[in-house]
Amino acid sequence: MTKTLFAKLWDAHVVEELPGGNALVFVDRVVAHEITTPTGALEIEERFGDRLYDPDRIVAMNDHVSPAKDTETAVQAQVLRTWAKRQGIELYDIGDNGICHVMVPERGYVEPGMTLCCGDSHTCTLGAFGAFALGVGSTAQGGAMLAGCLILQRPKVYGVELVGRLGHGATAKDLALTVVSRLGFRGGTGYVIEYHGPGVATLSMEERMTLCNMAIEAGATSGICPADEVTVAYLQGTQKQRGAADLDQRAARWRAARADEGAAYDARTTVDLTELRPMVSWGTNPGECSPIDGTVPADAPGGSLDYMGLRAGQPLREIAIDQAFIGSCTNSRLSDLRAAAEVLRGRRVSVPTIVTPGSQAVRRAAEREGLHDVFQDAGALWTHSSCGPCLGMSMGVLAPAMRCVSSSNRNFPGRMGAGGRVHLASPAVVAASAVLGRLASPQEVGERQVAVAGGVA
Amino acid sequence: MIVDGEILFVDRANVDTDQIIPAKHLTGVTKTGYGQYLFTGMPGGTDLLASKPNASVIVSRENFGCGSSREHAAWAIADHGFRAVIAEGFARIFLENAYTNGVVPVVLPKEQVEALRHVDRARIDVAAQVVEAGEHRFPFELDPLRKAFVLEGGFLDYLAKKIDAVRAWERRRAEMAST
Numbered sequence: 001m002t003k004t005l006f007a008k009l010w011d012a013h014v015v016e017e018l019p020g021g022n023a024l025v026f027v028d029r030v031v032a033h034e035i036t037t038p039t040g041a042l043e044i045e046e047r048f049g050d051r052l053y054d055p056d057r058i059v060a061m062n063d064h065v066s067p068a069k070d071t072e073t074a075v076q077a078q079v080l081r082t083w084a085k086r087q088g089i090e091l092y093d094i095g096d097n098g099i100c101h102v103m104v105p106e107r108g109y110v111e112p113g114m115t116l117c118c119g120d121s122h123t124c125t126l127g128a129f130g131a132f133a134l135g136v137g138s139t140a141q142g143g144a145m146l147a148g149c150l151i152l153q154r155p156k157v158y159g160v161e162l163v164g165r166l167g168h169g170a171t172a173k174d175l176a177l178t179v180v181s182r183l184g185f186r187g188g189t190g191y192v193i194e195y196h197g198p199g200v201a202t203l204s205m206e207e208r209m210t211l212c213n214m215a216i217e218a219g220a221t222s223g224i225c226p227a228d229e230v231t232v233a234y235l236q237g238t239q240k241q242r243g244a245a246d247l248d249q250r251a252a253r254w255r256a257a258r259a260d261e262g263a264a265y266d267a268r269t270t271v272d273l274t275e276l277r278p279m280v281s282w283g284t285n286p287g288e289c290s291p292i293d294g295t296v297p298a299d300a301p302g303g304s305l306d307y308m309g310l311r312a313g314q315p316l317r318e319i320a321i322d323q324a325f326i327g328s329c330t331n332s333r334l335s336d337l338r339a340a341a342e343v344l345r346g347r348r349v350s351v352p353t354i355v356t357p358g359s360q361a362v363r364r365a366a367e368r369e370g371l372h373d374v375f376q377d378a379g380a381l382w383t384h385s386s387c388g389p390c391l392g393m394s395m396g397v398l399a400p401a402m403r404c405v406s407s408s409n410r411n412f413p414g415r416m417g418a419g420g421r422v423h424l425a426s427p428a429v430v431a432a433s434a435v436l437g438r439l440a441s442p443q444e445v446g447e448r449q450v451a452v453a454g455g456v457a
Numbered sequence: 458m459i460v461d462g463e464i465l466f467v468d469r470a471n472v473d474t475d476q477i478i479p480a481k482h483l484t485g486v487t488k489t490g491y492g493q494y495l496f497t498g499m500p501g502g503t504d505l506l507a508s509k510p511n512a513s514v515i516v517s518r519e520n521f522g523c524g525s526s527r528e529h530a531a532w533a534i535a536d537h538g539f540r541a542v543i544a545e546g547f548a549r550i551f552l553e554n555a556y557t558n559g560v561v562p563v564v565l566p567k568e569q570v571e572a573l574r575h576v577d578r579a580r581i582d583v584a585a586q587v588v589e590a591g592e593h594r595f596p597f598e599l600d601p602l603r604k605a606f607v608l609e610g611g612f613l614d615y616l617a618k619k620i621d622a623v624r625a626w627e628r629r630r631a632e633m634a635s636t
Contacts, residue, residue, distance in 0.1 A: 015619070015622060015623050015626040016619070016622060016626075018602055019601050019602045020600050020601035020602045020603075021600075022600070022602045022603075024619060024622075024623070026623065026626065026627065026630075035483050035484075035527075036483075036526065036527065036528070038486040039485070039486060039487060039488055039528070042486060042487075043488075043613070044613065047613065048613070048617060053620065053623070070484075072484035072485070073484055075486060076484060076485075076486055079486050119526055119528070120525075120526055121524065121525050121526040121550060123526075135525075135526035135550055136526060136550060136553065137526055137527075137528035137531070137550060137553060137554040137557060138528045139528060139554070139557045139558075139612060139613065140553060140554075140557070140612075142613065143612065143613055143616040146613065146616060146617060146620070147616035147617060147619050147620050147623055148620070148623045148624075148627065149616065149619065149623050151602065151603075151615075151616070153600070185471060185520065185523070186471070186519060186520040186523065186546065186548070189520070189546065189548060189549060190549070216524075219520065219523060219548055219549070221549055284471075285471055285473070285523075303469070307500060391475075391480040391525075392475075392479060392480055392481060393480040393481050393483070397481075410473075410475070410524060410525075412473045412475045412476065412498075412524060413473075413475070413476060413498065413499065413500055414475055414476065414479055414498040414499075414500075415475045415480075418479070418497075418498070
């Protein structure tokens with residue numbers, strides 16, 4: 001019988017079938033951060049003693065608000081530190097930390113064929129590696145650390161076939177927004193999105209991470225890409241860093257993380273990458289987005305438009321912005337920073353702009369290329385790595401009615417600050433918008449500069 | 458277990474967890490004390506909540522609890538005194554968190570949710586899986602395994618009892634990989 005990749009991952013990890021369609025699913029790796037882990041970690045220590053299933057399967061990091069912003073977040077970070085030390089768990093901390101969904105692949109904690117969980121909904125990012133990775137609550141995460149497994153209902157599989165190749169300034173972020181818009185904000189609920197088809201091979205690992213990162217925004221349990229030579233090449237780099245010796249043997253196993261030819265999906269759709277254009281959101285969930293050259297749709301929900309202070313039919317490129325943010329687990333990797341820098345090079349931002357790399361390693365790599373100079377010469381703020389303004393928890397919080405164009409993943413009411421308005425877009429679109437002070441495509445920035453040059457000549 | 462109380466009707470689809478409790482309040486290391494922040498991220502949420510100070514049942518629309526995995530959403534709902542959420546649908550992670558924390562998640566079709574708009578109270582017999590409100594009587598489904606967790610707690614104890622089986626499974630997996 002032919003199998004989807006998800007079916008292979010699921011079947012290889014079911015310890016026991018449980019009543020009501022549930023299963024006990026083995027977890028190869030638990031990722032822990034300071035916001036959601038302390039609660040569950042302390043609870044299981046208190047109730048079950050100093051006994052974890054396997055501390056070597058856990059990796060911890062302070063990532064959301066690091067360094068701490070106040071006493072409460074300092075306590076969270078300190079609890080994570082002392083717990084990790086007590087339990088012998090590897091911890092990444094100030095100076096060498098970053099967003100867990102950026103750090104985990106970068107440091108080689110994910111491999112094809114694995115299952116991973118974290119108390120964080122964007123854990124689905126790691127599905128880019130042919131793994132089943134999902135966000136869970138703090139108690140379930142604690143349970144996975146205590147017992148090595150999760151209780152899960154088996155999701156159905158939504159096959160999204162990718163054909164063609166990205167062009168016309170479209171990026172993986174535009175693909176991710178297109179998929180969420182196509183499936184709908186809740187259309188993926190009860191499903192894992194499995195990407196397949198010839199278009200997958202055209203995407204880099206960083207692009208696949210951006211794509212899988214937003215599976216949760218369609219309500220899906222996770223997003224998964226098959227492993228291929230792109231995956232293997234990336235992993236050989238990270239695994240070498242970790243001192244792994246048996247790379248050829250492991251590469252053969254990695255390559256097995258793909259669907260059988262002709263595998264049957266419970267639902268399916270096809271996206272032609274060639275047709276995609278830069279996107280931007282206009283509403284209050286990530287599914288409410290359109291090509292940036294278009295207008296706010298005539299049938300846009302009134303509630304979303306009221307909150308966003310927009311009207312149906314309004315051209316998206318006329319919307320003035322107050323702030324720009326490049327970063328988050330969706331778009332804070334080196335390729336994202338390069339794309340933003342390409343737009344900002346030799347130009348000036350016209351609104352406050354915050355650029356937050358996804359990890360300290362990304363930050364250093366960007367600085368070796370001089371990207372920090374590009375950003376700072378353009379008048380943007382270049383920060384340390386963290387989740388940053390994305391979730392309105394520490395720096396870069398929006399004031400009511402303030403409008404921010406952001407390379408992050410959520411435009412919910414109040415997400416980046418009470419009453420704040422968020423437009424989601426790719427790093428290049430955010431950069432172009434930062435320059436022009438309104439939602440803009442990167443092509444416009446180029447055109448304008450050409451026009452000015454022409455005038456001078 | 459019977460949940461019998463006033464209804465707070467939250468007439469919005471996609472009540473995400475940032476609306477239920479904004480991230481700036483996720484700064485604790487325990488499960489308590491989040492009720493004061495409930496719905497502070499929702500436009501008009503604070504006034505809505507204040508309009509029904511004694512309510513113990515939330516009724517809402519599609520995709521309740523979508524977005525972040527923060528269990529704080531379920532803790533805030535429980536801490537504020539709500540014992541059940543009736544909705545047209547739930548996001549997966551919130552649904553799991555509700556079961557784990559004694560918040561009964563009841564899925565009803567759109568027309569039945571609409572009917573609840575016109576009544577003040579609901580009585581939910583969790584064991585029998587039925588909502589009674591005014592003249593209405595709506596049966597509902599629960600996950601048979603997680604139903605025990607919502608009734609009696611014991612999620613972690615259930616997993617703790619599985620540890621030996623999980624270790625045995627992992628040993629078998631290692632043996633198979635080495636052959």
